[in-house]
Amino acid sequence: xxxxxxxxxxxxxxxxxxxxxxxxxxxxxxxxxxxxxxxxxxxxxxxxxxxxxxxxxxxxxxxxxxxxxxxxxxxxxxxxxxxxxxxxxxxxxxxxxxxxxxxxxxxxxxxxxxxxxxxxxxxxxxxxxxxxxxxxxxxxxxxxxxxxxxxxxxxxxxxxxxxxxxxxxxxxxxxxxxxxxxxxxxxxxxxxxxxxxxxxxxxxxxxxxxxxxxxxxxxxxxxxxxxxxxxxxxxxxxxxxxxxxxxxxxxxxxxxxxxxxxxxxxxxxxxxxxxxxxxxxxxxxxxxxxxxxxxxxxxxxxxxxxxxxxxxxxxxxxxxxxxxxxxxxxxxxxxxxxxxxxxxxxxxxxxxxxxxxxxxxxxxxxxxxxxxxxxxxxxxxxxxxxxxxxxxxxxxxxxxxxxxxxxxxxxxxxxxxxxxxxxxxxxxxxxxxxxxxxxxxxxxxxxxxxxxxxxxxxxxxxxxxxxxxxxxxxxxxxxxxxxxxxxxxxxxxxxxxxxxxxxxxxxxxxxxxxxxxxxxxxxxxxxxxxxxxxxxxxxxxxxxxxxxxxxxxxxx
Amino acid sequence: xxxxxxxxxxxxxxxxxxxxxxxxxxxxxxxxxxxxxxxxxxxxxxxxxxxxxxxxxxxxxxxxxxxxxxxxxxxxxxxxxxx
Numbered sequence: 001x002x003x004x005x006x007x008x009x010x011x012x013x014x015x016x017x018x019x020x021x022x023x024x025x026x027x028x029x030x031x032x033x034x035x036x037x038x039x040x041x042x043x044x045x046x047x048x049x050x051x052x053x054x055x056x057x058x059x060x061x062x063x064x065x066x067x068x069x070x071x072x073x074x075x076x077x078x079x080x081x082x083x084x085x086x087x088x089x090x091x092x093x094x095x096x097x098x099x100x101x102x103x104x105x106x107x108x109x110x111x112x113x114x115x116x117x118x119x120x121x122x123x124x125x126x127x128x129x130x131x132x133x134x135x136x137x138x139x140x141x142x143x144x145x146x147x148x149x150x151x152x153x154x155x156x157x158x159x160x161x162x163x164x165x166x167x168x169x170x171x172x173x174x175x176x177x178x179x180x181x182x183x184x185x186x187x188x189x190x191x192x193x194x195x196x197x198x199x200x201x202x203x204x205x206x207x208x209x210x211x212x213x214x215x216x217x218x219x220x221x222x223x224x225x226x227x228x229x230x231x232x233x234x235x236x237x238x239x240x241x242x243x244x245x246x247x248x249x250x251x252x253x254x255x256x257x258x259x260x261x262x263x264x265x266x267x268x269x270x271x272x273x274x275x276x277x278x279x280x281x282x283x284x285x286x287x288x289x290x291x292x293x294x295x296x297x298x299x300x301x302x303x304x305x306x307x308x309x310x311x312x313x314x315x316x317x318x319x320x321x322x323x324x325x326x327x328x329x330x331x332x333x334x335x336x337x338x339x340x341x342x343x344x345x346x347x348x349x350x351x352x353x354x355x356x357x358x359x360x361x362x363x364x365x366x367x368x369x370x371x372x373x374x375x376x377x378x379x380x381x382x383x384x385x386x387x388x389x390x391x392x393x394x395x396x397x398x399x400x401x402x403x404x405x406x407x408x409x410x411x412x413x414x415x416x417x418x419x420x421x422x423x424x425x426x427x428x429x430x431x432x433x434x435x436x437x438x439x440x441x442x443x444x445x446x447x448x449x450x451x452x453x454x455x456x457x458x459x460x461x462x463x464x465x466x467x468x469x470x471x472x473x474x475x476x477x478x479x480x481x482x483x484x485x486x487x488x489x490x491x492x493x494x495x496x497x498x499x500x501x502x503x504x505x506x507x508x509x510x511x512x513x514x515x516x517x518x519x520x521x522x523x524x525x526x527x528x529x530x531x532x533x534x535x536x537x538x539x540x541x542x543x544x545x546x547x548x549x550x551x552x553x554x555x556x
Numbered sequence: 557x558x559x560x561x562x563x564x565x566x567x568x569x570x571x572x573x574x575x576x577x578x579x580x581x582x583x584x585x586x587x588x589x590x591x592x593x594x595x596x597x598x599x600x601x602x603x604x605x606x607x608x609x610x611x612x613x614x615x616x617x618x619x620x621x622x623x624x625x626x627x628x629x630x631x632x633x634x635x636x637x638x639x
Contacts, residue, residue: 077609085619088623220600221605237602555637
C-alpha cells in the first residue's frame with residue numbers, strides 16, 4: 001500500500017471511532033451538556049484535559065520551534081506545563097467545590113455583579129474564538145498536505161466532524177472523544193520518537209536517548225553543540241544571558257495563561273469530588289508530560305540529523321525526503337556560491353537553505369526511514385490534536401452564550417429543555433463561524449494566540465485566585481483589576497506587534513519584555529489594583545464571605 | 557470553627573512550600589541559574605539545560621501528587637473529606 005492509501009485508511013478509522021464514541025455518549029440534560037454530568041473519573045478527565053490542552057501547535061509546531069531555538073525553547077516546555085501546578089494547587093479544587101458550569105459563573109457570583117460576569121463572558125469568548133480559528137486552519141492544512149484535498153474541503157470535513165459530536169454530545173460527547181483522540185495523538189507522537197531514539201542513540205526511551213551517546217561515542221548534545229557552533233549558530237544547550245529576563249516573563253505568562261484558560265478550567269467541573277479535581281490535574285500533567293518531555297528529545301534528534309544530512313552535502317545526492325519536502329515549499333535551496341553543495345549557515349548572506357520549522361515533526365518519520373503507516377499515523381495524530389482542542393474551545397463559547405448570557409442575563413426563566421436547545425444551537429453557530437474564519441484566516445492568527453494567553457493571565461487568573469484566597473476582595477476591586485490588567489496587556493501587545501498594526505519596535509520593549517511575556521506584568525498590575533481598590537471600598541456582603549469560606553473546605 | 561481556621565492555615569503552609577519548590581525548579585534552576593548549572597554535567601546533559609527542558613516538568617508532576625497526598629490526609633484529619 002502506498003502512503004496516500006495508508007493515510008486515508010488510518011485517518012478514516014480514527015474518524016469513525018470518534019463518531020461512534022460520540023453517538024454512544026449523547027447528552028440528555030444541560031448538566032451533561034455543560035459538565036458531562038459531573039461524573040467523569042479523574043484519570044479519564046486527565047486524558048481528556050490533555051487532549052483538550054495539546055493543540056495542533058503543540059503537536060506539529062512545538063518540537064520544530066525548540067529545534068531552532070535550542071535552550072530557549074524551554075519557555076514553551078515549562079510555560080505550558082507549569083501552569084498545571086497552579087491549577088491543581090490554587091484553582092481546580094476550589095472551583096470544583098463551587099460547583100457551577102463556567103468561569104463567568106464563578107466571577108459573576110463571587111463578585112455579585114452581572115457586569116463582572118459580562119466582562120468575563122466577553123474575555124472567555126474572545127480567548128476561545130481566536131484560539132479555535134487556528135485549530136480549524138490546522139485541520140485544513142493537514143488535509144491539504146497529506147490527502148491532496150483542497151484546503152477548503154479539509155476545513156469543511158473538520159467542521160462536519162466537530163459539528164456532529166459537539167452538537168450531539170456536548171461536554172459528555174467531547175470528553176469521551178477526547179480520550180480517543182488523546183490515545184491517537186500520543187501514540188502518533190511517541191512511535192517515531194522511539195524509532196529515532198533507537199537509531200541514533202540505541203536507547204528506546206527518547207527522554208534518556210536525549211542525554212545518550214551517538215554511535216561514535218560522543219554525547220548527542222555535545223555533538224549538536226559542536227555542529228551548531230561550526231555553522232555559526234549559538235551552542236544548542238547554552239543559556240543566553242541577554243534573554244534571561246524575557247525568558248522569565250514569557251515562561252511566567254504562559255504558565256499564568258494556562259491556569260486562566262477557560263476551556264482548561266471547565267474540565268475540572270466534570271469530576272465528582274474536590275479531591276478528584278486535584279488528582280485529575282495530576283493525571284492531566286502526566287499525560288501532557290509524555291508529549292512535552294519527548295518533544296525536546298525529538299527537537300535535538302531532528303536537528304542533529306538534519307545538519308548531518310545537509311551540511312556541505314552535494315545537492316545532487318540529497319535523500320528522497322529532501323526532494324519530497326522541496327515540492328511542498330517547506331524546504332528550499334538556493335546555490336548562492338554556485339558550488340553545487342548545500343551551505344547551511346547562521347550567516348544570512350551565505351546561508352543557502354531555508355527550512356520551515358513545521359518540517360521537524362512532519363518529516364521526521366521520513367528522515368528516519370520509517371514505514372508509510374507511521375507517517376499516516378502522524379497525520380491522524382495532528383488531526384486528533386486539532387479537533388480535540390477545537391471541540392473544547394467551542395464548548396466554552398456555546399456555554400458562555402446559552403448559560404451565561406441567555407440563562408443568567410437575558411431570560412432567567414428559560415426551561416431546561418430550552419436551554420439545552422439553545423446550547424446546541426449556539427455550538428452549531430460557533431462551529432460554523434470558527435470554520436468560516438478558518439477558511440479565511442486573518443494573517444495575524446498566530447499573533448492573536450499570544451494575545452489570548454496574555455488576556456487569560458491578566459484577567460481571569462488574578463480574579464479567580466483573589467476570589468478564593470482573599471476574603472476581603474469585593475466587586476469594585478476585582479472589576480477594576482480585570483479592566484486595567486486587560487487594557488494594559490492589550491495595548492502593549494497591539495503596540496508592539498507590527499502584524500496587528502502596532503508601531504512599536506523591539507528596541508522599545510519595557511525591560512526587554514516581548515509582547516508574549518507582558519501578560520505576567522498585566523497579572524501583577526491586576527493583583528495590585530484589585531487589592532488596593534478593595535481595601536478602600538466597602539466589604540463584600542456577608543453571604544459572599546460565607547460563599548468564599550465554604551469553597552475552601554471540601555465538605556461543609 | 558477554630559479547627560477550620562487551622563485546616564486553612566495548614567493548607568496555606570503546604571502551598572507556600574510546594575510553590576517555592578515549583579519556583580526554584582523552573583524559574584530558578586531552569587532560567588536564573590541555568591548558566592551556572594550548565595557547568596555541571598550529568599551524563600550527556602548540562603544540568604541547567606536539563607532542568608529547563610526535562611527536570612522541571614518531572615518536578616511539577618511530583619509536586620501535584622505530593623499535594624494530593626498531603627491534602628487527602630489533611631481532609632481526613634480535620635474531618636472535612638467528602639463522604
